[in-house]
Amino acid sequence: MRTGRDERAHVRGAQRGSVSDLEALFRAHWQRAFRAAYLVTHDAGAAEDIAQESFLAAIRALDRFDRRRPFGPWLHRIVVNRAIDWTRATRLRSEVELSESLPAPDQPAEAGSEVLAALAALSPEHRAVVVMRYLLELTPGEIAEALGIPRGTVNSRLRRGLDALGDEL
């Protein structure tokens, strides 16, 4: 289990230019970042792009990063917000697309999971809250801060999300 002290050391090392410290941060956080993006977007290609862009954004901001803060929540906040934006934009596009178009390249295979199917029935905002709470293990207060919404809204979305998941499952 990675300790906070280890992580701070890796952040410090990465800030000084150490590739091995950056790789340690990457290996520790990429999978959750990618998975969170996938569970919100339900698109493996988009999830890869979002996780990649989020790490690149983190690198660009590395020199300004406050080492006293944990790296993971900071990264996950970027990931989830980008995933919500992507899902909203895709939903908007699907309403206005014309029929005469090429099929989208590289459609992901069906994951076939009941949980995944149940999540798909939720709005991206509800999916994001469920993913942040149960995959990324953020508190409702942290979720509220990350998404810029009141804590009460987080709780109500969690409740409605879990109710809907329960019905589907």
Added chain:
Amino acid sequence: MRRELEQIEIPGEHVARERTWHVVESAFSERQPVPRSSHWPRAAAIAVALAALLAAVASPPGQAVLDEIREVVGVERAQPALFSLPAPGRLLVASDAGVWVVQRDGAKRLLGDYREASWSPFGRFVVAARENELAAVEPDGNVRWTLARRDVRFPRWTGSETDTRVAYVDRTGIRIVAGDGSGDRLLVPRARWPLAWRPGVAFQLAYADRRGRVVLVDAETGRVLWRSRPDGTVVELEWSSNGRRLAARRALAVDDVAVYTWRGALYTGFRVRRGTVTAAATRPGSSARAVAVDGDGQSRLFVTGVPGSLLSGPGAFEDLAWSPEGQWLAVGWPAADQWVFVQDDGKRIRAVSNVSEQFRSRSFPRIEGWCCAP
């Protein structure tokens, strides 16, 4: 619940991780770490520097020093205004005020508050984009038609004397419309990247997808003719004037510039060892390319077949544009607020200063194209 979420299988997860690590590592290796000091001395240093700067500006000798600093960045004896272009043709320029057409004699006309534009194939029209509108405009400012679309980008016009198409990107993806504004339709959903029509061939469009692949598509049928291998992010696409070579400028990639044949084979590629390619332009009538490279804060301009660099200076060079006959190259130089016109052999250089002010712009104006004489 957590276990359920962690057990969901995601296609290609392992490959995606390694692909991402490759990109992240490349980006990291190009980053220059900033030495960190404690917060107090840094804040104090900033305060002292600001105070010193204010004091310097307030005094006449200080103002003279600042003027001197400005003068050493840029080409000496630059003209204070764009009195004329060194070669036939007209420039298309985008500034904060909008899109402008500049005639050879230096006369400028503001076409409207558009944010980007490009020439039609014979220079009879300009296709321009503002946030929620695509417009076909004559160079005298007369608007021929408009199309309301959301978040319009990358308008590009192609075709023959009798049949033309405009490609552009909006929120839905890449769209195509006939040159008279009719028949607007979606060609590629979800694409938001650079576009380039293949010259001389009926309606083949190159674009870059979100995976960093270059794709050539038949815009009439929607059939994909080829896709390149993915590599970083494509930031610019440009065909040679004969339509046989396609150059892709990339970021975070193995090759900073990759050149493909019209059949999609990688013809050549190169990577700058120390620095970044900030602009590239293929010379009309040939496959020679001009490339601007920024390394360690110093930029240099190279042209294929010409030994050494044609121009160098602090800050990045941007917006390379060849004159229509291919003998002069316009170079945007934001750090000096200058445009520099360089002859193809580097023997003659003309510079124009105060570019931003001339185009009523706070940001540095972009050269969108240098097209044919009317």
